[in-house]
Amino acid sequence: MKIIVCVKQVPDTNEVRINQETGTLIRDGVPSIINPDDKNAIEGALALKDIHGGHVTVLSMGPPQAKEALKEALAMGADEAVLLSDRAFAGSDTWATSTILAAAIEAIGGYDIIFCGRQAIDGDTAQVGPETAEFLNIPQVTYAKHIKAVGDRVQITRYTEYGDYVIEAKMPLLLTAIKELNEPRFPSVRGIFKAYSTDDVKVWTLDDLKIDMTQIGLKGSPTNVFRSFVPVKEKNSLIIEGQNGKEKAAALINKLTDLKLV
Amino acid sequence: MNRAKVNQGNNLADYHDVWVIAEQNEGKIHPVTIELVGEGRKLADSLAKKLAVVVPGADAEDEARKLLHYNVDKVYYIKHPLLKDFSTEGYALSISELILEKQPEVVLLGATSIGRDIAPRIAGKVGTGLTADCTKLEVDGEDHKLLQTRPAFGGNLMATIVCPKNRPQMSTVRPGVMEKAAYHQEIHGKLEIFIPSLKEEEIRTVLIEKVKSDKKKVNLIDAKVIVSGGRGLKAPEGFALVRALAEKVNGEVGSSRACVDAGWIEHLHQVGQTGTTVRPDLYIACGISGAIQHLAGMSEAKYIVAINKDPNAPIFKVCDYGIVGDINEVIPAMIEAIDKNGSFEI
Numbered sequence A: 001m002k003i004i005v006c007v008k009q010v011p012d013t014n015e016v017r018i019n020q021e022t023g024t025l026i027r028d029g030v031p032s033i034i035n036p037d038d039k040n041a042i043e044g045a046l047a048l049k050d051i052h053g054g055h056v057t058v059l060s061m062g063p064p065q066a067k068e069a070l071k072e073a074l075a076m077g078a079d080e081a082v083l084l085s086d087r088a089f090a091g092s093d094t095w096a097t098s099t100i101l102a103a104a105i106e107a108i109g110g111y112d113i114i115f116c117g118r119q120a121i122d123g124d125t126a127q128v129g130p131e132t133a134e135f136l137n138i139p140q141v142t143y144a145k146h147i148k149a150v151g152d153r154v155q156i157t158r159y160t161e162y163g164d165y166v167i168e169a170k171m172p173l174l175l176t177a178i179k180e181l182n183e184p185r186f187p188s189v190r191g192i193f194k195a196y197s198t199d200d201v202k203v204w205t206l207d208d209l210k211i212d213m214t215q216i217g218l219k220g221s222p223t224n225v226f227r228s229f230v231p232v233k234e235k236n237s238l239i240i241e242g243q244n245g246k247e248k249a250a251a252l253i254n255k256l257t258d259l260k261l262v
Numbered sequence B: 001m002n003r004a005k006v007n008q009g010n011n012l013a014d015y016h017d018v019w020v021i022a023e024q025n026e027g028k029i030h031p032v033t034i035e036l037v038g039e040g041r042k043l044a045d046s047l048a049k050k051l052a053v054v055v056p057g058a059d060a061e062d063e064a065r066k067l068l069h070y071n072v073d074k075v076y077y078i079k080h081p082l083l084k085d086f087s088t089e090g091y092a093l094s095i096s097e098l099i100l101e102k103q104p105e106v107v108l109l110g111a112t113s114i115g116r117d118i119a120p121r122i123a124g125k126v127g128t129g130l131t132a133d134c135t136k137l138e139v140d141g142e143d144h145k146l147l148q149t150r151p152a153f154g155g156n157l158m159a160t161i162v163c164p165k166n167r168p169q170m171s172t173v174r175p176g177v178m179e180k181a182a183y184h185q186e187i188h189g190k191l192e193i194f195i196p197s198l199k200e201e202e203i204r205t206v207l208i209e210k211v212k213s214d215k216k217k218v219n220l221i222d223a224k225v226i227v228s229g230g231r232g233l234k235a236p237e238g239f240a241l242v243r244a245l246a247e248k249v250n251g252e253v254g255s256s257r258a259c260v261d262a263g264w265i266e267h268l269h270q271v272g273q274t275g276t277t278v279r280p281d282l283y284i285a286c287g288i289s290g291a292i293q294h295l296a297g298m299s300e301a302k303y304i305v306a307i308n309k310d311p312n313a314p315i316f317k318v319c320d321y322g323i324v325g326d327i328n329e330v331i332p333a334m335i336e337a338i339d340k341n342g343s344f345e346i
C-alpha cells in the first residue's frame, strides 16, 4: 500500500503572542510543531503500513525550516520525505496550496491513499485536503475517526453532527484525520538516530513540478487578506463583593433574577 | 488533468444574487441554514440583489418549500434519487452544476462537518476562492466586495479575507454565530425544481451505515442558558455540581476542552474554537480560566458570569458579573439562593 501524508509545520498557537500595536504575530521564540491533526494522519498511515505493508511518504510545502517537521515524521517511521520549497509558492492560499500539493502528488504517482489532517491550527480552514482531492479527481472522506482497509477498498467511520457515517470507497482516495482516529506514536530511538544523522529529506522546487503558474503563489491565489486585527473583547465587568461565597452567590442570583435570566 | 481554474478574467458583473446552500438530514433542515438565511438577507439587501436557498435532496420538497417563509426570494430544490443520502461527490457535483448555470455572486454554507466537506470541492469545481469559518460578513459599499472576517491563529488574530477577481465569493460560516431569520406567515418567493445530470458512477463512495448515537442530544447552540465547567472542577464528579445548577436554571451543560481532554465529559459538550460556538442569553463559566480558544466560542453570549478562585483569571475580563471564590462553595449557594427566590414568588 502506497500512502502519501500531507503535513504542515505550524506555530504552536498556544504560545502565539500578538504585537498589540502592529497586529502582527510575534513569531520569535514560538516553537514550531507538526500540526496536531496531521500527526494523527501520519499515525493513521503508519498503522495501515504496520498491517498491510507498504510505503509512507510525507509531503510538506513550506520554508526550508519545515524540514524539521518532516524529520520528525521520518523518526516516527515514515519511509520518505519531500519538502516543496520555492519562492514562487509563497503567499499561497488554500487553492494555490492544493494546486501545488496535487502537482507533487502526481509527480510521486502510484498512490493508494492520500492522508491529510482535518485542519491546521494556524488557519483552521479544513480546505486543503478536499481541494487537493478535487484537483486529483479522487474521492474523499473527511473527519475520519476509524479506518480499515479490505482488499482494494477502505472502510471509514466519519464523524458528523448527526452521528457517525460508515463509508466505503475504492482506492485511490483522500482521507482527513481527526484527533479521535488514534494516538500518534512517539519516534523510536533508532528512528530519531536515523532521521537526524542523515539528511534524507528531498527538496523539490517549482522546476520539479508540472504546474500552471497562474494558479499558485500570492498572484494565483483567489483569496487574500484585506486586513487583520487583534480582537478586542474587554467588557465592563462587575466583580461581586461579599463577606463569603454565600453572600456573593445570593447577590449574583438577585441580579440575574432582575434581568429575568433565571 | 482537466480541472477548473481561477483568474480567468470573468466579467464580475455577470454574477447575481446571494445563495445559501441548505443542509438537511433525513428531511430536517439544520439550524445553521436559518442563520445563513438571516445573514444572507442582509447581504442581498445591501447588494440590492435577490436571496435564494438551495436544497439538495430526494424527498425534501416540503421542507424546501417551508424555507420560503423566511423572507426568501427563491428556493432551488435540487432533486435526484441519488441525493437521498449525503455523499461528497453527489452533493458537490449537483450544487456546482447549478452554480455554473445560474452564476450567483455570493454562496454561503454552514461550517459543519458536511459543509466543510463539500464547500472546497464546490469551489474547486467552479473555480473560485473560499473562506472558511467566517464569523462576520459585510459588503464593501464601493465595489461590492464581500468582506469575510474569521479568526486565525486560534483566535489570537482576526483576518478579513476578500476574493476580488473570482465569482461566486464563497464562505462557510460557523453555526451559532449569525442571527436566525424570522418566520413569516406570508411568502413572496417561488420554488424551482432543478434536476441535475448526476450519474451513479460519479459517486465513488458508498454510505454503508448511519450509526445512530443513543446518547442524549446535547443542544448547546439553541440553549438559552449554559453552565460550563472547567479544570477547576478538579474531577469528573465536579460535573454533578455543574449539572445541578444547569437543571435549576433550565440550561445545558458545557465544558472547556481541558475537561474533555481529561475524559471527564464528552466532546459534544465542548465550547470553543474546536468545540461549539454558542450565543446563549446567559453563560456561566465555573472554574474556567478563559483561554482565547474558549472565549472564541462563547464571547457572544448576552450575559457572561464567571466563577473562579483566581482574581487574575482572564475570564474576568470578558464577564459581565464575576465572583472570586471556590466553586464548591459558590455553586451550592447559588442553587440555594434560586430556591429561596423561587419561594418568594409563591
Ligand SMILES: Cc1cc2nc3c(=O)[nH]c(=O)nc-3n(C[C@H](O)[C@H](O)[C@H](O)COP(=O)(O)OP(=O)(O)OC[C@H]3O[C@@H](n4cnc5c(N)ncnc54)[C@H](O)[C@@H]3O)c2cc1C
Pocket: A013, A014, A121, B154, B229, B230, B231, B232, B233, B255, B256, B257, B258, B259, B270, B271, B272, B273, B274, B275, B276, B286, B287, B288, B289, B290, B291, B292, B293, B294, B297, B307, B308, B309, B310, B313, B325, B326, B327, B328
Ligand atoms: C488548537 C487549540 C484549540 C483549542 N480549542 C479549545 C476549545 O475549543 N475550547 C476550550 O475550552 N479550549 C480549547 N483549547 C484549550 C485552551 O487553550 C485551554 O487550555 C482550555 O480552555 C483550558 O481549560 P480550563 O479553563 O478548564 O482549564 P485551566 O486553564 O486549567 O483553568 C482552570 C481554572 O479553574 C480555576 N479554579 C481551580 N480550582 C477552582 C475552584 N475550586 N474554584 C473556582 N475556580 C477554580 C483556576 O483558577 C483556573 O482559572 C484549545 C487549545 C488549542 C491549542
